[in-house]
Amino acid sequence: MNWEIEFNQIIDDILLNEKFISLKYIIHxxxxxxxxxxxxxxITFLVCRKFHLKNTAEITRAALLHDFFTNSNEKKAFYKHPxxxxxxxxxxFALNDMQKNIIASHMFPICKTLPNCKESFLVSTIDKVVASYELTKYKAPIEIGAILIFVINFLAIQR
Ligand SMILES: [Fe+2]
Ligand SMILES: [Fe+2]
Structure with a gap:
């Protein structure tokens, strides 16, 4: 089966949940x-599939739910959002203990709950790699642009 069809079958009910779908309005x-x-x-799904993990569906669903929060207090959220x-x-959703640990420990090592299985370490690592990529690709250019505008304006005022 095509991997995208398989992936969509695993997560389709989550994408029909109104509260979860509201995450599309929050910048991250x-x-x-x-x-x-x-x-x-x-990425979690593709890695699990590659290594033929038998609980691929459960790990993928937990990975999708790992940042399921809508609170906006950014400072507190960094530590508390898991x-x-x-x-x-x-x-x-109905979750097993492994899925709960994946979500609660994904900010390892700065969260209270520690990963207690290889699946939690896997999702935590993938989240960090994906976050680094996204920050570089989508966020840093905006900040670099803002700094450049500030510097140009500052230099213009000095003249
Ligand atoms: Fe997170
Ligand atoms: Fe995340």
Whole structure:
């Protein structure tokens, strides 16, 4: 089966959930939080599929739900959002213990809950790689542009 069809079958009910879909309105790493979550889930799925992991569907679903939070307090969110995401995910979907740990520990090593299985380490690592890519591609150029405009304006004032 084509991997995209397989991937969509695993996550289709999550994408029909109104609360989850509202993540498309929240900016995260310069793109929407929904797009970031889909990036992490897609890479997770492809890695699991490559290594023929038998719980590929469960890991992929947890990867998609890892940033399921809508709170906007950014400073607090950095440390607390795995807990918020776990609460939202368990309220909306049935999750097993492995999936709960994947979500709660994905900010390892700065979160309270530690990864207790290889699946949690996998998603945590993929999230960091994807976040670094997104920050470089979508966010840093905007900040570099803003700094350049500031410097040009500053130099113009000095003349
Ligand atoms: Fe996160
Ligand atoms: Fe993330």
């Amino acid at each position: 790493h310069g793109i929407s939080r929904l797009d970031h979550s889909l990036h992490v889930a897609r 807990t918020w995401a776990l609460e939202n995910a368990t309220n909306e």
